Amino acid sequence: MALIRRSVVDLLTVATCFFLGVSAFNTSCDATFNTGFGLGAITLPPASNIPTADPIGPYGVGVSFETYCFQGRGVTLNYWYPALPAADSSPYVSAGGIVGKAVKDAPVDPSSGPYPLILFSPGLAAVDDAYYFYTQNLASNGYIVVSIQHLDARNANITTKEFALILAAIDAAAGNTIDAVIEEYTDFFRETQYALTYRPQEIEFALNQTIQSTTNNSSPWYGIIDTDNIGMSGHSLGGFYTNIIGGGMPIYCDYLMTPTQLNPNYPVLSDVSPCAFPARQNMTSPFALHDSRIKAIIPLAAPTFLARTQLARSAARITIPMMTITGDNRTAETTAWVQRDVYEGAAGPSYWVQIRNTNHYLVADSYGLNPVLSASASAGDKADFLDKAAVYMTYSAAFFDYYVKGNKTAYATLHTMSSSYVKELGSRND
Ligand SMILES: *[C@@H]1O[C@H](CO)[C@@H](O)[C@H](O)[C@H]1NC(C)=O
Ligand SMILES: *[C@@H]1O[C@H](CO)[C@@H](O)[C@H](O)[C@H]1NC(C)=O
Ligand SMILES: *[C@@H]1O[C@H](CO)[C@@H](O)[C@H](O)[C@H]1NC(C)=O
Ligand SMILES: *[C@@H]1O[C@H](CO)[C@@H](O)[C@H](O)[C@H]1NC(C)=O
Ligand SMILES: *[C@@H]1O[C@H](CO)[C@@H](O)[C@H](O)[C@H]1NC(C)=O
Ligand SMILES: *[C@@H]1O[C@H](CO)[C@@H](O)[C@H](O)[C@H]1NC(C)=O
Ligand SMILES: *[C@@H]1O[C@H](CO)[C@@H](O)[C@H](O)[C@H]1NC(C)=O
Numbered sequence: 343m344a345l346i347r348r349s350v351v352d353l354l355t356v357a358t359c360f361f362l363g364v365s366a367f368n369t370s371c372d373a374t375f376n377t378g379f380g381l382g383a384i385t386l387p388p389a390s391n392i393p394t395a396d397p398i399g400p401y402g403v404g405v406s407f408e409t410y411c412f413q414g415r416g417v418t419l420n421y422w423y424p425a426l427p428a429a430d431s432s433p434y435v436s437a438g439g440i441v442g443k444a445v446k447d448a449p450v451d452p453s454s455g456p457y458p459l460i461l462f463s464p465g466l467a468a469v470d471d472a473y474y475f476y477t478q479n480l481a482s483n484g485y486i487v488v489s490i491q492h493l494d495a496r497n498a499n500i501t502t503k504e505f506a507l508i509l510a511a512i513d514a515a516a517g518n519t520i521d522a523v524i525e526e527y528t529d530f531f532r533e534t535q536y537a538l539t540y541r542p543q544e545i546e547f548a549l550n551q552t553i554q555s556t557t558n559n560s561s562p563w564y565g566i567i568d569t570d571n572i573g574m575s576g577h578s579l580g581g582f583y584t585n586i587i588g589g590g591m592p593i594y595c596d597y598l599m600t601p602t603q604l605n606p607n608y609p610v611l612s613d614v615s616p617c618a619f620p621a622r623q624n625m626t627s628p629f630a631l632h633d634s635r636i637k638a639i640i641p642l643a644a645p646t647f648l649a650r651t652q653l654a655r656s657a658a659r660i661t662i663p664m665m666t667i668t669g670d671n672r673t674a675e676t677t678a679w680v681q682r683d684v685y686e687g688a689a690g691p692s693y694w695v696q697i698r699n700t701n702h703y704l705v706a707d708s709y710g711l712n713p714v715l716s717a718s719a720s721a722g723d724k725a726d727f728l729d730k731a732a733v734y735m736t737y738s739a740a741f742f743d744y745y746v747k748g749n750k751t752a753y754a755t756l757h758t759m760s761s762s763y764v765k766e767l768g769s770r771n772d
Contacts, residue, residue: 371411371414373416375415375416376416376418377418377437377496378496379437379708380469380496382466382467382496382499382500382527383499384467384499387714388436388438388439388712389712391435391439391441392711393440393441394440394441395442395475395479395728397475397482397483398479398483398732398735399480399481399482399483399739400482400483400484401425401451401481401484402424402425402426402448403424403427403442403481403482404425404444404445404448404449404450404481405421405478406423406447406562407419407420412547413543417491417544417548419470419488419491419551420470420471420488420491421486421488421489421563422486423566424451424454424455424481424484424485425445425450425481426449426450426451427448428445432445434446436474436707436708437469437472438469438472438708438709439712440474440708442475450562454484455565456565456567456568457484457485457567457568458485458746458747459487459552459568459572460572461488461490461545461548461572461574461575461588462490462574463541463545463577463579463584464489464490464492464495464578465576465578465580466494466498466578466579467494467495467498468708469495469496469708470492471708472706472708473489473577473707473708474708475731475735476575476705476707476734476738477489480575480738480742483742483743486563486567488548488549492541492544492580493534493540494534494537494579497530498530500527501526501528503528503529506525506528506609506610507525509522509525509612510522510525517672519673519677520645520676520677521612523645524611525612528611532606535606535616535622536621536647537583542586549572549633549635553635555567571637572637573637573638573639573746574588574639575640575641576641576642577643578643578644578645578676580642581642581643581645582645582646582647585639585644585660587632587633588639589632589641590661591656591660591684592627592629592659593616593617593622593625593628593631593648593656594652594655595615595628597652599615599617603617604618605618606619615647616647629659636662637662637746638662638742638745638746639663639665640664640667640738640741640742641666641684642666642667642668643668643675643702644676645676646684653687654683654687655687657684657687658687658688660687660688660689660692663692663741663772664684664688664690664691665692665694665695665738666685666692666695667705667734667737667738668696668697669696669697669699669700669702669704670699670765671699671700674701675700682694685768686770689771690771691771691772693737693756693772694767695766695767696765696767697730697764698763698765699722699725699726701719701720703715703716703719704727704730704731705731705734729761730763732761733763737755737760740752740756
């Protein structure tokens with residue numbers, strides 16, 4: 343998620359006056375741990391009931407939350423599903439103050455179940471329900487979407503090291519937004535070894551827990567989820583792990599590296615490889631995080647921590663269908679050529695959707711529509727939110743319809759420019 347510019351950070355720091363003093367390794371299983379709205383450790387005022395884009399699928403939508411104890415901490419899973427809400431029910435308001443059409447705890451619509459499962463991993467420092475239009479739209483198209491409240495959601499903090507913040511500002515201005523975020527969150531990323539110490543584990547736990555609940559006759563998901571047809575999507579850091587876990591992109595450490603790349607304490611973290619850290623060193627193989635239960639993936643604005651020289655080589659091991667969806671703002675969206683290398687390197691069917699005048703936050707409506715956070719976005723990036731949201735919704739639903747449900751009618755949508763906001767639409771091997 344977080345591609346925050348320094349000025350915004352300063353503004354928020356001053357406005358809220360403090361960081362929450364929560365350690366990244368809070369071991370409480372208390373359901374109130376890791377809750378509330380904010381960007382990582384920064385608490386933010388939510389928007390006040392700002393409407394988001396309506397879903398385009400035929401089903402009503404429900405949303406519900408379930409908190410589990412995992413590795414000694416509370417991990418909340420957020421389910422979006424086809425539902426039959428009562429006519430007079432009021433829509434759910436997200437933690438970020440966004441309102442859509444989903445109704446909290448509405449009864450499941452059993453008419454077309456079991457529904458395929460889409461696992462969703464939010465961006466760094468983003469809360470689980472911050473992607474209201476995107477997740478509710480997939481549910482309205484007949485999927486059960488499970489989004490994860492990752493440890494970083496309310497715990498990732500921005501470094502206080504001045505030189506790292508200056509580097510981050512220089513990198514962001516030059517369009518090196520991936521390095522900018524790594525510098526900005528230097529301490530958090532170093533301590534969590536590029537999130538390898540918790541994100542893959544939380545994602546696997548979410549998938550296992552959801553699959554298990556379909557065979558539990560006192561669970562609301564009993565018999566309602568088609569666990570043979572599983573897709574995955576994620577935004578930003580969640581997009582990186584979508585490529586690694588769902589796509590099977592290996593993290594190779596067998597090539598010649600410099601002492602800097604292998605020094606976990608080197609001050610400029612963006613120069614350090616994941617191979618420098620024990621969490622990668624003790625993996626049994628470069629492919630160890632791959633979960634072959636996942637059949638198709640949509641990384642949204644995915645960055646990478648792999649060396650740029652290894653990207654094409656690692657991407658070549660993605661053999662399942664994948665679709666990249668990204669905005670085009672050079673200084674406020676994940677570096678496009680990194681995403682393009684993965685799209686062009688993938689061995690299976692691969693799609694590229696780039697959206698015009700769009701920044702990193704649009705798909706995460708709790709952040710993109712938040713008045714405080716969007717104050718610094720350009721007028722062009724703020725214009726026509728609904729049209730840009732429609733691009734995310736149209737192609738993500740058509741992609742999973744075609745590759746997860748096997749709905750052949752969706753093929754035409756995948757090859758048609760649906761809007762003037764589609765800047766580039768590409769496909770390979772399909
Ligand atoms: C940020 O988080 C790291 C890792 O949990 C911690 O060591 C550090 O003290 C935190 N800094 C601030 C300013 O909260
Ligand atoms: C864990 O987090 C909760 C809620 O933020 C807090 O009340 C509690 O003191 C924390 N526990 C530890 C051991 O840090
Ligand atoms: C999840 O399930 C897989 C397959 O059954 C198993 O290998 C793995 O250990 C499980 N992981 C967790 C975190 O429960
Ligand atoms: C089955 O689901 C119920 C209700 O959600 C829950 O209380 C119970 O722990 C679940 N059983 C197992 C084995 O997970
Ligand atoms: C692998 O590394 C992680 C992160 O440092 C650590 O939590 C885990 O215990 C290690 N596992 C083994 C088998 O050494
Ligand atoms: C990209 O985003 C930055 C930061 O929000 C903004 O200043 C800039 O004007 C945007 N670029 C365009 C072309 O809109
Ligand atoms: C198949 O896909 C098309 C186009 O995306 C959609 O209009 C139609 O409703 C889908 N059919 C089913 C059965 O999901």
